[in-house]
Amino acid sequence: MTGKLYGLGLGPGDPELITLKAHRILSAAPVVAYPAPDTGPSFARQIAAAHLSFHQVEVPIVVPMRVERFPAQEIYDEAAETLSRHLDAGLDVAVLCEGDPFFYGSFMYLFERLSGRYETEIVPGVSSMMAAAAALGRPLAARNDVLSIVPGPLDDETLRSRIDAAGAVAIIKVGRHFHRIRALIEAMGLTAHAGYVERVSLPEQRVLPLSAVAEDVAPYFSMILIYKGGEGWNASLAAENARHNGMTP
Incomplete structure (x- = not known):
């Protein structure tokens, strides 16, 4: 046998x-x-x-x-x-x-x-995407939201179309593409809706609003979560972004 x-x-x-x-x-x-x-x-x-x-x-x-x-x-x-x-x-x-x-x-x-x-x-195992949502303290999607999982190495045009078409987005494999992806998210007016997580569940884990990330590079184990739907946690992330940037939400 x-x-x-x-x-x-x-x-x-x-x-x-x-x-x-x-x-x-x-x-x-x-x-x-x-x-x-x-x-x-x-x-x-x-x-x-x-x-x-x-x-x-x-x-x-x-x-x-x-x-x-x-x-x-x-x-x-x-x-x-x-x-x-x-x-x-x-x-x-x-x-x-x-x-x-x-x-x-x-x-x-x-x-x-x-x-x-x-x-x-x-x-099956716990995926980094599920762990990142838990660390960020914000559900990935709800009700009829369409969740898209988008690899960061895709070109800007493809990234933009995938983000446009979804109510919630998980951008994975960010790594060396971080600077370009963040610029695209900013150009789309979605920075306030985006959270950043790196090395999720490890002792060196970092969880921040995307706008609060000072570096222009990211480690391989990093992810950006965007929520564009109408649930309440969208407003809470916008408020968190504002607090990190010294603004009144």
Whole structure:
């Protein structure tokens, strides 16, 4: 019999946001795989570190973190081949995923390669978007609001059209695009409706109205939430923006 493949969502960073189910599988799996940069530690492994044991086989999946494109297909092909050897030996494999495995997660590429050959189970996790809304203290959307999730690397024209079409927007993958995105939001007259969250759920978390962010750059783990609907929390964010800027709301 072959082993079972698990995609474990670990949440946005706070180890206490790991679900009980993910913790149970993580603690029992003989093989644990996780994405890792070519320099520095694996963030997914850091989240799960307290629950790993010395008898587990660890398989880092090294993905270069660079602006230029890299041969991603080759990396996932090689990782799938490595994991398949463990699965063929009858060992369960737990792949650690920051946030949720199927929400912009790299696990989906392993799922594509392996799920047709091995029994596979996905354990959902708390996404950074949900955690950011909780940290900001403002619901994402309500009633008939349309919520759009927009990747920051999109060009300005596409960003503008997506923001225009939605009542609530989560701009993810902000990072090095922060200055350009903030300028676009300002030009659209939406700064007062926007909140900024970086490194959500971690000790160094920052939560601010977008207008109060002094820097022109943002870390990779940052997000901008915009609400344009008619619910009361829109007014409360505008008031918070005003307070940070020394204005009377």
